Amino acid sequence: MPLSTPVSRRALRHSRVIDVQAYVRDDGLWDIDARITDIKSYDATLASGPRPAGTPLHDLHLRITVDRELTIVEAEAASDAVPYPGFCDTIGPAYSALIGLNLLKNFRRDLKQRLAGIAGCTHLTELAQVLPTATVQAFAGDVWSTRDGENADLSHEKPFQLDKCHALRTDGGAVAQYYPRWVAKV
Structure with missing residues (x-):
């Protein structure tokens, strides 16, 4: 079901796109590539200079490599477009601090402890917060059996996705x- 029709005419001023792609590697690990892009629909003047309409203010990349238990074994960040060139784009190496964290065990709390404020980039750290659910989606049905379909009731273990959201609560209709x-x- 789509959103309701806007009640007033409107003009696009800013677009933020977040894209996450998951890749299984030949060595059994998974690469999760995330990207965040911010674009203004008008010519913007920043402290560092003008940005023509349609030119990214932010074009940032984050890659984590995880094992099958969702522990991060490699991490890297890169910046293709930033508002303060020569400054914003130097923080990439800090994201190696993600190595050793587990996406299912207090990841967002530990992420903030390691990379909040001046220890990281606001946008990259915000982007990292989507990694747990995106990776769970990648693993569902591939690494972890969701026990959907004809064989749903043959297992003795409760499917992992139950009681993880409103629709799949065990006292509900779904x-x-x-x-x-x-x-x-x-």
Whole structure:
């Protein structure tokens, strides 16, 4: 279902795009490549100089490599467009601080402890916050069985996705319909 029709005419002024792609590697590890891009629809004047409409203010990349337990074993960041060239684009090496963190074990808290404020880039650190759910989506059905479809009720283990969101709560209709074995008994 789409959003409602806007109540007033409007003009696009800013666009932020976040893109995350997950790749399985030949060595069994996974690369998660994330990118954030900010673009103004008008000519903008920054302290560092003018930016023509359509030119990225931010074009930042973050790659983490994770094992099958979602522990980060490699991390790197790169900046193709920044508002303060020669300054913003020097923070990339700091993102090696992500190595050793686990995407499922207090990742967002630990990320902020390591890279918040002047220890990191606001935009790269914000981008990193989407990595846990994006990686879970990549692993679902590929690394982790979601036990969907015909064999959903053959396993003795509760599917990992149950009770992780509103729709898949074990006392709800979706679980009753698609995972009847796991409906919570009241």
